[in-house]
Amino acid sequence: MRDMQIHKNTSLKALNTFGVDGNAKYYCEIHTMEDIADLLDWKATNKAGENSPHLLVGGGSNLLFKNDYDGLVTKICLAGRDIADEDENHVYVTAAGGENWHDFVRWTVRQKYAGLENLSLIPGTVGAAPIQNIGAYGVELADSFYSLQAVDLGTGEVFEYQKSACKFTYRESIFKSQMLDKLLITSVTFALTKESKQPIWKTDYAGVREVLGGKELTAELISDVIIALRQSKLPDPEVIGNAGSFFKNPVLSLAEWQVLKADNSEVPGWEQANGDMKTSAAWLIDQCGFKGYKKGDAGVSEKHALVLVNYANATGADLWAVAQEIMASVKERFGVSLEAEPRVISC
Ligand SMILES: Cc1cc2nc3c(=O)[nH]c(=O)nc-3n(C[C@H](O)[C@H](O)[C@H](O)COP(=O)(O)OP(=O)(O)OC[C@H]3O[C@@H](n4cnc5c(N)ncnc54)[C@H](O)[C@@H]3O)c2cc1C
Structure with a gap:
């Protein structure tokens, strides 16, 4: 029995942080790996599935819908986090593609894992973060990225991408160019430095440096400062x-x-x-x-x-x-x- 539902005519308003309205001809949500199999099945066996354009969305915070979407919009809601491995200096943390990015970052800093603190309060999901190699305050996702897992939307095959295969550059990656719309990123693994192993902090940034001067640094403290700075500078999509x-x-x-x-x-x-x-x-x-x-x-x-x-x-x-x-x-x-x-x- 199929759990995943394909809905017809769904409003786009709640699916993008611009809050622009419009209509998605078809809409579905992915909560489990089985849902992905159902989705691929629908695409392969249903006329509408075969012919419709297909767009994946996470938090919709890096999208502008110019008008209605005459195809299938799929929201990625895969959840879960796990410590995949550990060595003397690092922990390898895996998060599912639908996890909220900021919640995940806050969880890592509370565990005293360093690497993602400068990327606090960036909206969106973990699965979308590698797409444009998100960056802020002198740090990019690529700096802590270890690998990701993705499903090929054509064949259903599961691939693992190591860092060098992702071709990360400034706000770019292979997922935004060559592989655009071909893969569904199901999880991402980060190599984070244990706070006790003297991570290299990136705090030489106007507004961060001044507040932190002289204090004993922790990932959580840097995250707190970045959050305050971003809140003072950037409009909150919940408000506007x-x-x-x-x-x-x-x-x-x-x-x-x-x-x-x-x-x-x-x-x-x-x-x-x-x-x-x-x-x-x-x-x-x-x-x-x-x-x-x-x-x-x-x-x-x-x-x-x-x-x-x-x-x-x-x-x-x-x-x-x-x-x-x-x-x-x-x-x-x-x-x-x-x-x-x-x-x-x-x-
Ligand atoms: C207030 C605000 C501040 C921001 N600040 C920053 C910043 O400092 N730095 C920065 O880099 N960005 C920033 N952004 C942009 C945005 O938050 C990031 O690009 C974020 O990673 C987008 O995540 P999302 O889940 O919302 O992606 P979406 O907007 O939903 O999708 C973006 C792209 O990723 C694809 N995609 C989404 N999920 C998946 C998946 N699981 N598998 C495959 N493809 C997928 C979509 O098809 C689309 O092409 C900001 C946005 C806002 C609103």
Whole structure:
């Protein structure tokens, strides 16, 4: 008997942190590995399953639905955490793909495992975290990543990906490019450092450094500070719909950077390992006067120029129109192309 239900015509509103409404033609939830087998069965044996586009969602915090979704939306709700292994310095912790990322991070810091503390309060699920190699406050998921397990949505085969196979770079991975929509990530394993084994803390970040100065560091303390800092800077999606930073920080060649810097002496830049320069999308957008911008119900946060917000009942198309306006303005004034960080879904 099939437990997993395929529902018809489900609202998208609760499935994305922008809170934009729309309709998913089909919708289902994955709570167990058996549900995945049922899903693959439906896709293979049902005409609608064979022909429908298919989108996996976790917390919906890195998505913008431009309109209705004319296919199957599958929410990943797989739950569970486990200590998979341990050696003198590390614990290898596995969490299921549907676990809430922040709850998982808080659990690790309370166990005195270091590595994920700087990534506190990032919304979403564990399974989605490797997709764009989430990062914050000088740390990326890749820094503590050990391996993940994923099911091939075409064949049902289960694969294990070690770190080198994931091709992690800045907000990118193989799961966001070559393997996009081909795999369902069921669990992720992290190699975390035991707090007693002198982890390398990353606290040299404005706003973190000052608060922690002189204190004895623990993963939980750093996590507490990061949480407070993020709460002061970023709008809470529970209060006002958003998907965090809407644009990636542009990476420029040295020649492009020199042209930009010559005309804009204040522009911030960070040198990359290959000599390229990463600059601040927030600074560029702020200079174009978009902070607090509002067009109908769509706009830009008053707290942060990088965050697009749904002030009330904006549609995905309204938000995308504001994003395009910003991109055109930054391009015209600075000659820099901005790229959206969340996935823009049009189906
Ligand atoms: C307020 C706010 C702050 C944020 N801050 C940060 C930040 O500091 N750093 C950062 O990197 N990001 C940040 N984000 C973006 C977002 O939280 C992360 O990208 C997060 O990992 C997305 O998780 P999710 O479960 O919501 O993914 P979703 O938005 O549901 O999905 C994102 C992508 O992952 C795919 N996917 C989801 N689950 C699975 C799975 N189990 N298997 C395979 N594919 C899957 C989806 O198909 C989609 O392509 C922020 C967002 C918000 C709203």
